[in-house]
Amino acid sequence: MSESTSHDPNQMTGAAMIVRALIDHGVQHLFGYPGGSVLPIYDELFQQDQLQHILVRHEQGAGHAAEGYARSTGKPGVVLVTSGPGATNMVTPLADALMDSIPLVCITGQVPTHLIGNDAFQECDTVGITRPCTKHNWLVRDIKDLARVLHEAFYVATSGRPGPVVVDVPKDVQFAVGTYHPPRKADVHISYTPRVKGDPAAIRKAVSLLANAKRPVIYSGGGVVNSGDEACKLLRELVEITDFPITSTLMGLGAYPASGKNWLGMLGMHGTYEANMTMHDCDVMLCIGARFDDRITGRTDAFSPNSKKIHIDIDPSSINKNIRVDVPIIGDVGNVLSDLLAMFKAEAKKPDIKPWWQQVATWRARNSLAYKKNNDLIMPQYAIQRLYEATRGRDTYITTEVGQHQMWAAQFFGFEQPKRWMTSGGLGTMGYGLPAALGVQVAHRDSLVIDIAGDASVQMTMQEMATAVQYELPIKIFILNNQYMGMVRQWQQLLHGNRLSHSYTEAMPDFVKLAEAYGGVGMQVIKPSDLDGAIMDMIKVKKPVLFDCRVAALENCFPMIPSGKAHNEMLLPAEATDEATALAFAGGKALV
Amino acid sequence: MTQPASAYFMEERHDPNETHTLSVLVQNEPGVLARVIGLFSGRGYNIESLTVSETENQKHLSRVTIVTTGTPMVIQQIKNQLDRMVPVYRVVDMTLTGRSIERELAMVKLRGTGDHRVESLRLAEAFRARVIDASTESFVFEITGNSSKINQFIELMRPLGLVEVVRTGVAAIGRGAEGM
Numbered sequence: 144m145s146e147s148t149s150h151d152p153n154q155m156t157g158a159a160m161i162v163r164a165l166i167d168h169g170v171q172h173l174f175g176y177p178g179g180s181v182l183p184i185y186d187e188l189f190q191q192d193q194l195q196h197i198l199v200r201h202e203q204g205a206g207h208a209a210e211g212y213a214r215s216t217g218k219p220g221v222v223l224v225t226s227g228p229g230a231t232n233m234v235t236p237l238a239d240a241l242m243d244s245i246p247l248v249c250i251t252g253q254v255p256t257h258l259i260g261n262d263a264f265q266e267c268d269t270v271g272i273t274r275p276c277t278k279h280n281w282l283v284r285d286i287k288d289l290a291r292v293l294h295e296a297f298y299v300a301t302s303g304r305p306g307p308v309v310v311d312v313p314k315d316v317q318f319a320v321g322t323y324h325p326p327r328k329a330d331v332h333i334s335y336t337p338r339v340k341g342d343p344a345a346i347r348k349a350v351s352l353l354a355n356a357k358r359p360v361i362y363s364g365g366g367v368v369n370s371g372d373e374a375c376k377l378l379r380e381l382v383e384i385t386d387f388p389i390t391s392t393l394m395g396l397g398a399y400p401a402s403g404k405n406w407l408g409m410l411g412m413h414g415t416y417e418a419n420m421t422m423h424d425c426d427v428m429l430c431i432g433a434r435f436d437d438r439i440t441g442r443t444d445a446f447s448p449n450s451k452k453i454h455i456d457i458d459p460s461s462i463n464k465n466i467r468v469d470v471p472i473i474g475d476v477g478n479v480l481s482d483l484l485a486m487f488k489a490e491a492k493k494p495d496i497k498p499w500w501q502q503v504a505t506w507r508a509r510n511s512l513a514y515k516k517n518n519d520l521i522m523p524q525y526a527i528q529r530l531y532e533a534t535r536g537r538d539t540y541i542t543t544e545v546g547q548h549q550m551w552a553a554q555f556f557g558f559e560q561p562k563r564w565m566t567s568g569g570l571g572t573m574g575y576g577l578p579a580a581l582g583v584q585v586a587h588r589d590s591l592v593i594d595i596a597g598d599a600s601v602q603m604t605m606q607e608m609a610t611a612v613q614y615e616l617p618i619k620i621f622i623l624n625n626q627y628m629g630m631v632r633q634w635q636q637l638l639h640g641n642r643l644s645h646s647y648t649e650a651m652p653d654f655v656k657l658a659e660a661y662g663g664v665g666m667q668v669i670k671p672s673d674l675d676g677a678i679m680d681m682i683k684v685k686k687p688v689l690f691d692c693r694v695a696a697l698e699n700c701f702p703m704i705p706s707g708k709a710h711n712e713m714l715l716p717a718e719a720t721d722e723a724t725a726l727a728f729a730g731g732k733a734l735v
Numbered sequence: 736m737t738q739p740a741s742a743y744f745m746e747e748r749h750d751p752n753e754t755h756t757l758s759v760l761v762q763n764e765p766g767v768l769a770r771v772i773g774l775f776s777g778r779g780y781n782i783e784s785l786t787v788s789e790t791e792n793q794k795h796l797s798r799v800t801i802v803t804t805g806t807p808m809v810i811q812q813i814k815n816q817l818d819r820m821v822p823v824y825r826v827v828d829m830t831l832t833g834r835s836i837e838r839e840l841a842m843v844k845l846r847g848t849g850d851h852r853v854e855s856l857r858l859a860e861a862f863r864a865r866v867i868d869a870s871t872e873s874f875v876f877e878i879t880g881n882s883s884k885i886n887q888f889i890e891l892m893r894p895l896g897l898v899e900v901v902r903t904g905v906a907a908i909g910r911g912a913e914g915m
Contacts, residue, residue, distance in 0.1 A: 274770060275777045279821040282765070299821055334762055334824040437743065460815035463808060706743065 153324065157289050158183035158317040161250060164293035166193050167325050170221050172212065172585050173197070174205035178225025179265055180252030183317040185223075197585055197614060200606040202229050204578040206236020207604065210245045211579030214565045215540055216586045217371060219246040219300050226252045227265030230311075231272060235572060238276035240307040242569025243394060244369055246300040247307035249277075255315040256284055269311045278306030284313065286321035294330040303337025304458040305369055337457060341474035346483050348470045349429070349453045354491035356427035358499045359387045362410065365394025365568065366432020366456060367476050368561045374477035375561045378431065379403070381484055385493050388503055390418035392433045393553055394568040401557030407503070408512075411439040412704050413550040416511035416713055417503055419702075422447050423710035424502070430454045432476045435466040436569070445709035455479050511702045511715050512554055521671050523548065523623045523694040527555040527595065530621060533678045538590045540583045542566065544576040544600030547629035547700045552595040574603030577620055581607055584616040591619070591682060598624040599648060608661040611687035619681055619688045625696040626651055633699045637728050638706075658689035667691040750806035754783065755830040756837060756907045757814065758915055762822035763789050763797040770820055771799060780805060780813050784839075784882075784904035796824070800907050802882075827915045834910045840903045841885045842867070843876045847896030855895045862888045873898070881905075 155163065161184050165173065174197045177185045188196050199205040202224045209220025220240075224233055230251045240247045254263040270282045279299050281292045292310055300308045353359060361382065367374050375398045382389050382405050389399050390407040399406060408415035410422055419441075422428065428450045433439070435454075440446040443465055452468040454461075455476055462471040472479050514524045527548075541556060542565040543549040549566055558564050565583060567575040576594040584592040594601070601622055611618050623629075631646040655665030664686050668677045674692070681688050701716035705727045714727050761767050768787055775782050783802040790798045803813060810828070818826045829835035843864070845855050852874070859866065859876050862884065868875035878888050882905060889900055909915060 270766060271769070274766070274773055304819075332762060332821050335821045458815075458819060460812060460819050462815070464812055464815075467808070 151322070153322050154320060155323055156183065156187075156317065157286050157312060157319050157321065158187045160289050160321065160323045161293065161312065161317070162187045162191060162194065163323055164290060164297075165221060168294075168297045169218070170194060173221040173223055174199055174208045174212070174582065175223030176202050176205060176225065176229060178229050178252065180226040180254055180314045181223060181229075181250075181317075183314065184250070184252070196223070197581070197610065199578065199581075199610050201604065202232035203235050203574070204581070204604050204607040204610065206233050206247070206249070207239070207572070207575050207578035208582030208585070208607070208610075209247050209249075210236060210240050210243075210575070211542055211565045211582030212586050213240075213245050213247060213582075214579075215562050215583040217562065219248050219297060219305075220582065222247060222249040224249065224251055225265065226254055226269065227267045229265075230267055230269040230309075233309075234272060234276055235570075237273055237307045237309065239567050239570040239572045239575065241276050241278065243567065244305050244365060245307065246305035248296050248300050249307060249309045251309055251311045252317070253282065253311045253313040256313045257315070259313065269309065273309045276307070277309050278304075280309040280311065282311045282313075283316055286316050286319040289316060289321060290323045291330045294326040295332065297326070298331050299335060303335075304366075338459075338473050339457070339475040339478050341455070341472040341479035341482055343482065345470055345472045346479065346486055349472060349483060350486045350491050352427050352451050352453060352470065353385065353387075353429065353487065354494055356387075356494050357496065358424060358426040358502075359385070359429065359494070359496060360407075360421045360425040360427075361387050361389040361429045361431065362391070362422060362433055363389060363395045363398055363431040364392040364433025367395055367398040368432075370432060370457075370476035372561065374432075374475075374480060375399075377477060377480035377484060381480060381487075384484070384488070386496065387429075388421055388500070390414070390421065392436075392439060392568070393566060395433060396553060396564045397558035397561045400559040402559060409553050412441070413554065413700055413702065415554070416509050416702055416715060417506035419704065419710040419713055420506045421503055425450045428452045430456075430468070431480070432456060434461045434464065437465070440465060441704045442707060442709045447710070509715060511713070513716055514698070514701075517695060518671060520695040521668065521674060521692060523551050523625065523698055524555055525671065526621075526623060526674060526692050526694055527551050529674050530593070530595070530678055531556045533675065533682065534591060534593070537682075538587075539563065540565065540580075540587060540590055540592045542576040542579040542583060542592070542594045544594070544596045545571045545573045546597045546600060546631075547625075547633065547698075548595055548597040548600075548623040550630075550700045551623070556595070573597075573600035575600075577601055577604050577618070578607045578610075580618040580620070581611055581616055584611075584618050585614070592617075593619040593621050596620050596622045597629060598622050598626060598651060599628040602652070605657070608658070608663055608687060608689070612662040615686075617685050617687055619690060621681070621690045622654060622692060623694050624651070624654070624691050625694050625698070627696060629698075630700065632697075636699070637724060654689045654691035658687070661687070663687035663689060665689050665691070667693070669693045750808065752804045752806060753810060753830075754802065754804045755810050755828055756835065756905060757801045757803065757817070758827045758829055758907055759799040759801065759817055760824040760915060761797050761799060762824070763795040764822055767797065767822050768799070770822070771801075771817065774816055774820070775803075775813075778812075778816065780809065786904040786906050800905055802905050825915060827909075829907045829909065832909060835907045836910060837881050837905050837907045838879055839882050839885055839905050840877065840879045841889070842901050843878065843889060843892055844873065844898040844900070845876070845892055845896045846873045846898050848872055851895045855892060858888070858891050858895075864888065
């Protein structure tokens with residue numbers, strides 16, 4: 144039979160539908176790893192050139208790479224993995240993305256529908272396993288549902304509070320032929336209606352509180368970055384016209400520039416003294432797209448005891464979860480800030496807060512990020528400062544792993560723009576930074592992408608160096624190597640009588656040789672005087688680099704709010720003698 | 736009391752617990768009940784009772800009634816967490832609206848002869864429980880009412896030869912003309 148003239152171009156296999164849907168949603172790159180139950184999709188990928196697939200070395204790497212891609216572009220990250228172990232290896236990135244509100248669309252293969260439930264080879268209950276670590280997930284049992292579900296998946300991942308979704312597609316559905324349709328409005332659950340616009344009455348209350356504040360503070364978070372560039376612009380405008388001091392969570396860094404005169408630095412457990420004291424003593428707190436998590440609040444019953452709190456968040460479940468607020472405003476940050484600014488300009492005047500700024504200045508003068516300089520050893524803080532100086536004015540993106548180096552990066556690296564800082568905030572995933580840097584570099588080929596890493600974290604996903612080499616992604620892995628799991632060691636020192644149980648890495652790989660084994664470039668620096676030159680060399684290399692920066696091994700990350708304490712009971716580095724530390728942490732008892 | 740050294744802030748909260756009945760309208764699709772239950776177990780909320788059934792076949796809607804306990808802040812959190820799930824249409828706190836009727840059905844099996852048998856029949860009549868199965872030495876009663884009425888009935892039956900009880904859990908509906 145000759146080719147039918149009535150051939151419907153929308154008739155296609157499930158596998159083709161998946162590729163087509165990705166293209167229709169503007170996807171250019173996806174991260175994945177093939178396997179038995181996704182082979183039909185990989186076959187379709189092979190026969191097209193609109194989507195570039197990045198082959199990782201472990202599915203977890205694909206997930207974090209997609210997170211870095213999403214966080215640095217504002218677009219959803221897309222992952223394709225196989226059933227069973229492919230899906231379970233994705234659990235960590237999914238949980239990570241859920242905690243940090245990162246839009247991911249993860250397509251998993253599944254065993255054919257007639258084998259589901261039979262303990263087939265590489266079968267697992269993917270939707271069951273991923274249900275609590277996704278915003279939503281679907282098992283598509285019928286080709287008729289596939290196009291709709293794929294479109295809905297993109298909508299759910301990217302709208303409202305963004306998050307990861309999983310679409311689990313059995314292999315027989317990938318082979319089945321059905322009718323594709325492009326994205327349309329009816330593809331979305333009518334039960335899913337995120338609220339975008341804030342309640343004007345609540346915004347009016349907020350404006351009145353702000354206009355009458357004597358000791359105000361703005362506390363912004365990752366929600367501002369997620370809301371988009373416009374939201375960040377509005378945030379800056381709000382700070383400009385009110386002249387309020389502003390602090391931010393780890394996730395929100397860059398929404399307001401670190402060089403801005405109203406910037407207090409990050410707040411929370413390892414935040415600056417001025418940020419935490421301002422939060423504690425304020426009379427009006429404007430929380431924008433942050434969620435009062437336990438690393439931020441310290442003791443909740445002593446958290447900012449005398450303030451009226453305004454909370455802008457798109458997720459109603461973030462409101463009154465940990466801290467009771469006075470004026471909740473449910474809506475998208477950009478949308479609400481635009482209304483709030485308009486109302487403030489029309490109806491309010493900026494309050495006189497000169498005395499408050501004088502107070503803030505005395506806190507700033509405590510210089511809470513000070514550390515002891517050392518001519519023989521590289522101090523980790525110094526390494527970050529030098530890295531920051533060397534990259535100033537460049538088109539730079541920073542990712543991190545999790546631990547001391549992450550906190551030092553947040554404290555000492557200044558971020559001027561949003562979407563330049565990719566870190567695992569909520570879940571605290573060691574091994575996030577290297578693959579995330581990969582994802583960022585895929586999206587920004589010509590930019591300088593640096594993973595500020597720890598020697599322990601980076602070994603969790605080190606295999607992705609091979610991916611970087613394969614796709615010529617010149618990521619720079621800047622390892623603050625202290626041979627310990629630094630934050631674990633710090634907690635053990637402070638809380639567990641310095642019994643350093645399994646936090647020392649006795650067999651450290653030679654990172655220089657390791658880099659070379661992968662086909663990248665390895666560098667090592669031991670002396671402070673060699674640091675600047677080495678950093679410049681690292682930046683110039685057009686290949687993936689493992690930069691082994693040997694730092695003072697036993698340095699602790701300060702300032703710090705000890706457990707069970709409030710914001711105004713911070714431990715500052717200058718005061719952190721052994722006795723003071725012991726006293727602060729356990730009343731001097733539990734440390735013995 | 737000195738706190739144990741910890742990376743987390745350990746606090747004890749002493750807000751009193753309340754019991755609330757929530758009506759949740761959901762899309763009837765595979766896994767939706769698992770989502771609801773998973774939310775409760777995953778976040779450590781209590782389920783005192785849970786009933787679910789499709790209520791509108793055409794629209795594929797199911798209605799879940801959950802009785803839960805927690806501090807006012809936790810109850811609010813439960814409602815918000817339920818409400819943000821993709822297949823959830825609405826969550827109504829029947830306890831807060833204060834205008835709802837709650838009913839539960841129980842089947843109660845007794846074994847006995849003689850006076851106990853007669854006494855159980857008399858009490859059943861007072862509670863408007865019906866006999867739905869009988870043998871020479873047993874009864875099964877069906878009783879409908881709010882949970883406290885059923886609790887009371889069961890307590891009265893206990894000394895009369897109670898064998899077992901099965902309860903549907905609470906279903907709740909608002910009074911008046913408006914739907915949820």
